[in-house]
Structures are given as C-alpha cells and as structure tokens.
Amino acid sequence: MExxxxxxxxSVAAQPDTLHILRVVAASAAALLQLPFDAVDxxxxxxxxxxxLLLESSPDAxxxxxxxxxxxxxxxxxxxxxxxAAGWPRAADRESWSWTVIQGLTLNPxxxxxxxxxxxxxxxxxxxxxxx
Amino acid sequence: MSEDDRPANDADxxxxxxxxxxxxxxxxxxxxxxxxxxxxxxxxxxxRGESIEDxxxxxxxxxxxxxxxxxxxxxxxxxxxxxxxxxxxxxxxFRDRGWSVRVPRSLQESALLVHRTLETLWQDLGRSPxxxxxxxxxxxxxxxxxxxxxxxxxxSPASLDATVSEDGTPxxxxxxxxxxxxxxxxxxxxxxxxxxxxxxxxxxxxxLRFFTGMTQTEIAQEIGISQMHISRLIAQSLxxxxxxxxxTGARExxxxxxxxxxx
Numbered sequence: 001m002e003x004x005x006x007x008x009x010x011s012v013a014a015q016p017d018t019l020h021i022l023r024v025v026a027a028s029a030a031a032l033l034q035l036p037f038d039a040v041d042x043x044x045x046x047x048x049x050x051x052x053l054l055l056e057s058s059p060d061a062x063x064x065x066x067x068x069x070x071x072x073x074x075x076x077x078x079x080x081x082x083x084x085a086a087g088w089p090r091a092a093d094r095e096s097w098s099w100t101v102i103q104g105l106t107l108n109p110x111x112x113x114x115x116x117x118x119x120x121x122x123x124x125x126x127x128x129x130x131x132x
Numbered sequence: 133m134s135e136d137d138r139p140a141n142d143a144d145x146x147x148x149x150x151x152x153x154x155x156x157x158x159x160x161x162x163x164x165x166x167x168x169x170x171x172x173x174x175x176x177x178x179x180r181g182e183s184i185e186d187x188x189x190x191x192x193x194x195x196x197x198x199x200x201x202x203x204x205x206x207x208x209x210x211x212x213x214x215x216x217x218x219x220x221x222x223x224x225x226f227r228d229r230g231w232s233v234r235v236p237r238s239l240q241e242s243a244l245l246v247h248r249t250l251e252t253l254w255q256d257l258g259r260s261p262x263x264x265x266x267x268x269x270x271x272x273x274x275x276x277x278x279x280x281x282x283x284x285x286x287x288s289p290a291s292l293d294a295t296v297s298e299d300g301t302p303x304x305x306x307x308x309x310x311x312x313x314x315x316x317x318x319x320x321x322x323x324x325x326x327x328x329x330x331x332x333x334x335x336x337x338x339x340l341r342f343f344t345g346m347t348q349t350e351i352a353q354e355i356g357i358s359q360m361h362i363s364r365l366i367a368q369s370l371x372x373x374x375x376x377x378x379x380t381g382a383r384e385x386x387x388x389x390x391x392x393x394x395x
Contacts (some may be wrong), residue, residue: 020282037260
C-alpha cells in the first residue's frame, strides 16, 4: 500500500467549476491506496459535497484548499477556505443535505474552524470492506 | 418606502418596481438588481460539462422569464420565485442536452470502456475492482479511468428507468419494496419528504447504503444489478434529493409568508 508521507495539498479558486479538480485529485489519491472503485467513487462525492458546503458558507473566499494524508488504510481529507465564515458551522450547515451525505459516506466527519474563523471540514474515508 | 413598511412578501423590495412594469427602464433595473442571483445559481451548476458562459446565459434567460411571469399580488417574494424559475431553466438545459454534446467523444469512448471493464471485473472478482485493475483491464492509464468516472456520472439516460435485467424482467419488478424503517431513520427525518419522491428502487438503494452501511458491491449483489449501475443511481438520487430539498425550501418560504400581508 502506498504511503503518502508527504501530504497532498491543492488550492483552487473558490468556485464551483473548480470542484472537479479536487474530485480528481482525491480520486487519484484513493486509487493510490488501491481502494476499490466504489470507495473511490464515494470519496469523489464526499469531496464534492464538502466543497459545495464550504463555498456556500464562505462567499468571500478566494481559495478552496484540499489536503490529503494517509492514515492506516484510509485517507484523511481536510478541505477549507481562506476567508472567515460567520458562525461556522451554522445550524443550516449541520442540517444541510451536503453534511448528511458526508456523514453517510465518511468516517468521523468534523467541522473545524481556525483561530481567525476560516471554516474547514475533515473526514476519513471508509475502509472499503468495513461497515459503519 | 422604508424597509419596515414593506409588505411581508417584499423583503427584496421588488414589488414596487413590478407594479411599474412594463416600463422598460424598470425592467432593466430589475434585471440589474437580480443578475447576481442568476449568476450565483449558474455557478452552482458549473463543472458538469457545460461552460460557465453557457450556464450564465441560461440563468440570465431564466431571470428574464421570471421577471416577465412574476405576479406581485400572489404574495410570493420575487427572489424565491426567481430562484425556482432559474434553477428550473438550468435543470431543463441539462435534461435537453444529451451526453454527446457535453462529453468529448474520446472521453465517451473511455467511459464506455471503463464501464464495460468494470462490469466484467465485478462479475469475475465478485467485488469492486480497484482503479489499477480497471486500468489494466481496459488498457487505459489510471488517470484516464479517473477522468472517465466523472463522465460516467454525467451520463444519465432516461432509459435507465426502463432497464431490464438479463432475464428480461423489468427492473421495477426485481427491486423489492422500500423498507418502512427508512422513514423514521434518525437524522434523515427532515429529508423524508424528498426521499419519498424517489422511485422505490433508488430509495431502497440509499437506505441500504446509508443506514445499513452496505457497500455498493453488497447492494449490487442484494438487488441483482451491477455495481456500476448502483454507483450511478446513488449519484443521481443524491442530486435529485438535493434539488427536491432546494425546491421544497423555496416553496415553504412562500407558504410561511402570511396572506394578506400586503396593504
């Protein structure tokens, strides 16, 4: 199994039409771990949903960032923006469809916030053969 | 008019302007005021194979339609009405255009090859193959396989609903019933109405994936269709639920505005 001892970090313009870049990077990282097709597929969906949620919550952001590290047999994925998001995570964020999907597809999803209020979402990909 | 004096359905302050239509200058002012909304909605649909310029054009057209069709006496806020109309136009745009115009031919070919290889490997291995196994089987690079995954999800033919299994049984008859416990599953109560609108098969697939934690491969075996098909149905169902929630939210906002709030 590959070990991404150096994290993969990507930063793209904070726009919906750059999300596919992050999807492809995350899928490639998942492929490096030899995760099966369905697990790779769901990494893409989770990254997409996290990106949508972050973009909606921090409209002033210029950049959307993705960081991927490996841990055991799964990926630890952290996504965030470079601008503060007021009240993050708001009740609307916790109750959003995106968050529901992320909770369903990933392990231990978390809302994070930097000291200066920049929002982030972190989750671990499922190990393909395990059930929640 | 001060903000406090506005009728309940006029939080966006547009009603007065609508009453002055068909004055062309007023129409232009409305367009200018709500153009950011149209652009915002267009961007929500970006990255799915259509250029952002095309999407903006469709959304702008949706805005013009919304302005022309809006009735300020119906008690609905224009922003809500416009968001629903513009989103509808954008969705129609995607529906009306086949996959062929959105995905380059070479990518279509790779996607079909990946699809076929995935089905074969899934049958042979009895599990979901890895990307490198698919790449090897399809004689493509892993990068090409990953690129094709996006294209496969973008492809959503209406004929999927009429798919038949290998023995010719219509899919709708092979799917079993929706699990009643789905309706009370914790955390999903708020989206239950949206899930209700999914076909039984899709609802059951989401139930199995999200509540029982079955993998796509296990669901495919349980239901008797390919894992590729499960993957595509999950992606489509999630998108459908999202759209439904958005539209229901807009409708509820309309309904919560008190009747007779105008003076």
